[in-house]
Amino acid sequence: LLAANPFRLKIMCELFAPDTGSTVEQKRLPENPGRLIKDYLAALDPQLELSVARGSYQPQGWQETLAKFAGQNTPVIWLDESILSEEERQGLHKAEAIGLIQRFPGQVIFIHQQFQEYFAALWLKAEIERSGDLTAIQKLFNQSAWDEPFYLLAGFLEECYLDTLILQMSKADPFLAARCIGIVSEQLAPDLLEWFADYLQRGLH
Numbered sequence: 001l002l003a004a005n006p007f008r009l010k011i012m013c014e015l016f017a018p019d020t021g022s023t024v025e026q027k028r029l030p031e032n033p034g035r036l037i038k039d040y041l042a043a044l045d046p047q048l049e050l051s052v053a054r055g056s057y058q059p060q061g062w063q064e065t066l067a068k069f070a071g072q073n074t075p076v077i078w079l080d081e082s083i084l085s086e087e088e089r090q091g092l093h094k095a096e097a098i099g100l101i102q103r104f105p106g107q108v109i110f111i112h113q114q115f116q117e118y119f120a121a122l123w124l125k126a127e128i129e130r131s132g133d134l135t136a137i138q139k140l141f142n143q144s145a146w147d148e149p150f151y152l153l154a155g156f157l158e159e160c161y162l163d164t165l166i167l168q169m170s171k172a173d174p175f176l177a178a179r180c181i182g183i184v185s186e187q188l189a190p191d192l193l194e195w196f197a198d199y200l201q202r203g204l205h
Contacts, residue, residue, distance in 0.1 A: 001183060002029065002036055007114045011040045032183040034155030037118045044098045063119070065091025066100070067126060069108060070119030073145055077108040120149035121156075128161055134168055141172035154180035163189050170196055174203065 003009040012029075015036075030036040041063070065088050069077045084092075092108065095101045102109045110116040124146075127136045140146040150169065157165060166188060170177040177196065185193065 002033060005033070005114065007112055008033055008036055012036065015040055015043055032155035034118065034121060034152040037114065037152065038156065041100075041118075044100070045094075061087055062091035062094035063122065064126070066095050066119045067122035070110075070116055071123035071127075073116070073120045073149065075109070075113075075116075077110075079106055079108060081106060114148075117148040118152055120146070121153040124149055124153050125157055128157070128165075134161070134164055138168060138172075141169055141176070147173075147176050150176060151180055151183075154184050159187050162187055163192050166196070167192060170199060174200060 002012060016029075030039055068088075069079065072078070092101070092103060096103050100111060100115055102111060110119075124137055124140075128134060130136075141150070150165075154162070154165065162184060166177055166180060166184075169180065174196075178200070181188065181193070181196065
């Protein structure tokens with residue numbers, strides 16, 4: 001699954017090449033695509049790498065800024081430069097400096113769609129944690145542009161929300177739910193997996 005996407009295969013090669021000098025290369029392969037991109041971002045930003053190695057990684061300010069804007073989930077992200085806070089300006093500057101985005105007047109473009117989708121997934125995660133449930137994002141299950149962000153989100157969402165995410169996703173898009181289950185099945189409640197198998201079987205008859 002990690003290598004099914006050509007871009008993810010590329011960053012795997014960069015992360016685990018013997019001459020990178022990164023501590024990431026000493027780790028086992030990430031469990032899923034979302035965690036792979038998280039590790040790659042840590043390798044781009046040396047300030048984060050130690051916290052990842054210790055298992056205490058949290059999105060830093062610049063990542064939270066990118067997630068906020070990536071929530072637009074459009075190829076070109078439009079900005080009103082006049083209302084950007086200093087923290088947001090610094091966050092965008094950091095993301096540009098490490099090669100994740102290109103900035104133009106009033107616009108931000110990610111250098112690869114997979115990065116945009118990852119930060120959109122971080123935005124989804126922030127919305128879930130802010131509201132304490134999935135109410136704010138349920139309407140996005142039926143929008144195909146959000147399929148990949150939801151897939152990446154499943155790989156690093158806290159377990160207390162994961163069963164609910166899969167359950168509600170199943171009712172809107174069982175195929176996307178099946179894809180997500182493929183990378184997080186060990187973290188899901190056995191009853192949920194049994195329900196999903198029965199749900200699919202009934203839907204096929």
